Amino acid sequence: MKVAKFGGSSVSNAKQIKKVLKIVNEDPERKIIIVSAPGKRSKDDIKTTDLLIRLYEKAINNIDYQHKKQEIIQRYADIVDELDMDRDILDTIDHTLEHYIHELKDKPSRLYDAIVSCGEDFNAQLIATYNNSQGIPTRYISPKEAGIWVTDLPKQAQILDSSYEQIYKLNDYKEKLIIPGFFGVSKHNFIVTFPRGGSDITGAIIARGVRASLYENFTDVSGIYKANPNIIKDPEIIEEITYREMRELSYAGFSVFHDEALQPLHKDRIPVVIKNTNRPEDKGTYILHDREINSKNVISGISCDKDFTVINIKKYLMNRQVGFTRKVLGVFEDYNISFDHMPSGIDNISIVMRSNQIKNIESRVLNDIQKHCDVDELSIDHDLAILMIVGEGMNRVVGTASKITHALAESNINLKMINQGASEISMMFGIKVEDAEKAVRSTYEFCYHGVCIKE
Ligand code: ASP
Numbered sequence: 001m002k003v004a005k006f007g008g009s010s011v012s013n014a015k016q017i018k019k020v021l022k023i024v025n026e027d028p029e030r031k032i033i034i035v036s037a038p039g040k041r042s043k044d045d046i047k048t049t050d051l052l053i054r055l056y057e058k059a060i061n062n063i064d065y066q067h068k069k070q071e072i073i074q075r076y077a078d079i080v081d082e083l084d085m086d087r088d089i090l091d092t093i094d095h096t097l098e099h100y101i102h103e104l105k106d107k108p109s110r111l112y113d114a115i116v117s118c119g120e121d122f123n124a125q126l127i128a129t130y131n132n133s134q135g136i137p138t139r140y141i142s143p144k145e146a147g148i149w150v151t152d153l154p155k156q157a158q159i160l161d162s163s164y165e166q167i168y169k170l171n172d173y174k175e176k177l178i179i180p181g182f183f184g185v186s187k188h189n190f191i192v193t194f195p196r197g198g199s200d201i202t203g204a205i206i207a208r209g210v211r212a213s214l215y216e217n218f219t220d221v222s223g224i225y226k227a228n229p230n231i232i233k234d235p236e237i238i239e240e241i242t243y244r245e246m247r248e249l250s251y252a253g254f255s256v257f258h259d260e261a262l263q264p265l266h267k268d269r270i271p272v273v274i275k276n277t278n279r280p281e282d283k284g285t286y287i288l289h290d291r292e293i294n295s296k297n298v299i300s301g302i303s304c305d306k307d308f309t310v311i312n313i314k315k316y317l318m319n320r321q322v323g324f325t326r327k328v329l330g331v332f333e334d335y336n337i338s339f340d341h342m343p344s345g346i347d348n349i350s351i352v353m354r355s356n357q358i359k360n361i362e363s364r365v366l367n368d369i370q371k372h373c374d375v376d377e378l379s380i381d382h383d384l385a386i387l388m389i390v391g392e393g394m395n396r397v398v399g400t401a402s403k404i405t406h407a408l409a410e411s412n413i414n415l416k417m418i419n420q421g422a423s424e425i426s427m428m429f430g431i432k433v434e435d436a437e438k439a440v441r442s443t444y445e446f447c448y449h450g451v452c453i454k455e
Pocket of ligand 1: 007008036037047049050119120181182195196197198199200
């Protein structure tokens, strides 16, 4: 049995919903469907989830929210009318939003999650009702009914392991099941959402819970590109990629598939395919436990993300001081900062983190390092982008690093930092933010096409 998830653009209007249901109904193995909230219908459109966030902001600040609420109802009214459906569901939408606003006004973070979850919840109800009316037995299942029990931290739900037993029972239904993505329910009976883009996570949880043979993740591209299409014109699509490679790429900017969605899948090795709702015949990209390596697919993808900050510390004879790094990291712990990389030399260490981790507390962190660690030199650099070259094949093929550094040198890009973990699955290069796009272009062209971009 397959679990199929459809992203926001796939369910943004009646025409898209019909496409989705055609895909769903023509394959009897597609039994469980996860849907997002209606996404953008055009480039300048606003996602329903973002409209719901605006509604929340008005309601919580005691500003008249009726207009915003109507705007949201209208999004669904457009779909309902075009599908020629009964308008009753629009009253349910109105009442549900009012109910949450009145019940949860004193609990802002609970209200936020409840309102924001409505985008997927209404859409799932609507799509299930419509498919049923077309003569295909279909049932809406709420996350609570499905057994998606989660931790109680607003906006950051995590599945409770005990949920999987109940989720397995979804196998017993004979109808097609439509489940809203993006949220679960806590043991205190609050709606709790996953991080943004979290419908992928719901799909992964359900796929694992029912032991699906395949998790199909439908979106608006025909797979995962080898590099950012905003930088490379028509990049090639990856045919197969492992869970570990995908995790590394999505960490540094590949946003087609939520990185938290990989966790439930890799344990039970459930394969994922990223497919295009608008071109379902395209093969898509498979995310698997293992893949065959050949000379052409040593590197699976190249990504680059900006917004990193690095703190550089120098301490003469650092390598002989027991406990020095522990003291430094203790300061990070005191400020609840998580870091991403920590390249080091014999007398120096650099700590790389997302810039938002240290925003507004920078001078206090630096002061504390100075005070507790007796360092010789301390500096901070905000101008850091991270280029990640990812590929399982790198630990079997000699010479990949040389290719990459050659391409970067020919393009006159200075490498501030180089790091490769023991798993040899990725190579990380710290470069100047202004070199980010150039670095992707030069490594992509050289590694995939042997073309050197000289500067
Ligand atoms: N609708 C939610 C969002 O926009 C979740 C999702 O679409 O995956 O983040």
